[in-house]
Amino acid sequence: MRIDTRINGRDVVLEIEEGEFLARTLRRYGYLSVKEGCETGSCALCTVWLDNSPVLACATLSGRVSGHEITTIEAVAEEAGAFAEFMVAEGAEQCGFCSPGFTMTVLAMKRELKNPTDEEINHYLAGNLCRCSGYKGQLRAVRKFMGVK
């Protein structure tokens, strides 16, 4: 089946399988920053933006993004790079496999929250799992990136 959608600012036509989820489709089309870590919508490695809001690509049917706009980290490289500087300054990326999805959630949070508390940050990012870092270094990086006072 064929859908018209917009990915990273470009109109595209995607050929998708019946019942295919967006994470698979995006990887098939070469958006390799999108990682898959579970089959249950539990880890948020696959976070991308659908119309500028973070969604789990593994739980979004590709057929439903027809007519909508998808953003992966490739399209926000500059802002992601700015956040990445804070992440690596803390060593908080470690294996890095959860980082792109995590970063997409962080960038969305920055648009929504001003001067958040630690609780608000942790609440917003709660769905993004990481097994390496223990989260504290990520929190330090996020605080600095958000300019938390």
Added chain:
Amino acid sequence: MMRHVGRKIPKIDGIALVKGAPAYTSDLDINNNALTVKLLRSPHASAEIVAIDKKQALAVPGVECILTYEDVPDTPFTLAGQSFPEPSPYDRRILDKWVRYVGDEVAIVAAVDEKTALEAIAKIQVTYNVLPPVLDPAEAIGNPVLVHRSQPHTNFDIGCVASKNIAAADTIGQGDVEAVLASCEVVVESRYRTQAQAHAMMETYRATTCFDVNNRLQVMSSTQIPFHVRRLLSRVLDIPRSRIKILKPRVGGGFGGKQTAAVEIFPAMVTVKTGKPARLVYTRNESFCCTTSRHAMELTVRLGSDRQGNIKAVDIYCLSDTGAYGEHAPTVFWVVGQKTMPLYAAAKAWRYHGHAVYTNKTPGGALRGYGATQGTFALESAINELAEKLAMDPAELRLHNLIREKECHGALCGSAPGHPARLESSSLAACIERGKELVGWQKNYPCRTSVDGTKRRGYGMAVTMQGSGIAGIDTGSVTLKLNEDGFFTLAHGASDMGQGSDTVLCQLAADVLEVELEQVVVTSFDLDTLPYDPGAYASSGAYVTGNAALRAALEMKEKMCLSAARLLEVAPDEVQYRDGRFLAAKGESLTLSELAGKLCSFAGKEQLVATGTFGGATSPPPFVAGFAEVEVDLMTGQCDVVDYVALVDCGTVLNKNLARIQVEGGIVMGIGLALYEDVRYSARGRLATGSFMEYKIPSRQDVGEIRVEFIESHEPTGPFGAKSIGEVVCNTPAPAIVQAIYNATGYRCRQLPATAEKILLAPGPGGQKQV
């Protein structure tokens, strides 16, 4: 002059990884023609395969091949990634007529895509003779039901007796423990259970295979052990190692899981059979159910002391559940003793003994801590119980009895009979003192009650040690090459999986070579170009491979000075190297880039390459003193670790950022072990925690304050005085948190995890009910 060591240096691959650059196996494996491999798995915990009918499955369009035990080599082997000769028993085959746990592989299916492969799997008809399983490790020894019907090959005696379901057994010790215990004024005896824990690394297991342009079997794998994978595949597939090419991209976490070659053999088998590229990516469910987990253990600890708190005897009996196969069964079992017995060196009588037993469950395996985590929970819990019995501060009891620098202990890794290894570096006592200050131990211990009386805060502590590499066995190498304008390529096989060994090894080399970090580039991807290294395990990166990097860099410096002397036409001893410049006694000089340029010119004609190799005669232990402050909701049993303080002795801290993150990540993994992570099974042996819905790992909302401080000792055998950091950090949370819960509620949890249910259902303060 250290310029890079000890600083906060970002991981060299960090920015690219955060920005989502393609770097992992599934990103680089973009061959659209690769067959998708899926595995048919046993639905039974124990069964004999009577017949397999694959006719209907083969008729599915797009199915390339279906392999069963009749189609693959019958060579017994172990998936454990260990230096040859591996201690683990050769108790498995690629596919077997007997299946030994729910999830054991029955058939390999390769098809044009995933959907087709799954359709074919559903159409394979298997007739099983279902057998009763043995699931409880306590009932394994001597059970008439056997997990393995024949005695597996072992490379040396590990005490394996398959006819009794014993995978490994051992006893080590010193003195007459029974006699000393009998004479002790105070004896504590307690039995503890540690649960199986899942690695839950974010990138599931995966490998992709093909024949390369030179007709070699190429295997790209998310692995911690590329050299062991090559050896294993060569043996099992009967292909010379020279005909196998291994590629190791970035690895999305491993934690020891990828120290077992869980997946490589299956796509490799398909490629060998079909000549075609093949790809296998484990689902999260397969990663949980069909790889390995931390060995569940039952540990009986006996401690004897006098009334003043002088510990006289330590005895630990360990029953380790290795599940259906003995991957890492003997070694994890040994490490329990190696990393606990030396701690209380004051005890002159000590014994560690027990068994690792087979059961019809998901195999045990290597997981960060590798037995030390389990042993530490038991020993440190017992020490806390002893302190209470003696009415002593548990910190004081430890300070009074712990091993000190320059003391010897026969259980330290690297000891030989009659020649106990010596502890060269430890700041553990200082770690304990500082930890007490940070948590306000004198004021707060053991507990305090909240204003409204519904919550209570408790405090607890524990100490631990690990090792740095495997003494007398593991040997790593680093090769440095001087490139034509004066930068260096550092090649190593230590297999960075996120901990940062690529970066730390460059730091070490750059310091010795007196160059900027950017002048050392790393290559660690293609085994053909790398010197031998066992891989990323046993906390060996910084110490074993780090020492190799140091030696390689020193040799490179020497070689460069010789070459500079030749080009400057002076005697070798007249040349000095400093900060990228070679100075001759009479004032002539060459910069590093001039030297490099000349050496690759017609005039110079010399390619400089230097290799350093290191294997430790000892395995210097890093130490941690961990202090937990928990808040228990007395109405719900909910326990929050509000503050965790870790004081760490890893010798010289090579990279402050990466070391700190290792500590924080290890503590959080330990908190998960302490409070809720638990691999559970149904009554018939089906793993019941096969997703992140059922197996909870800590989220960022579960983690309170974590405070980390390093108190550096100087390890004389370590690179710049360094010891390891990767594993030791996950050992203290369980015993410290359990003690804190006890101090808050009176409930002493001897069977991990200490869930809210257990805490709530235990009687109130002073109850001390065992759940």
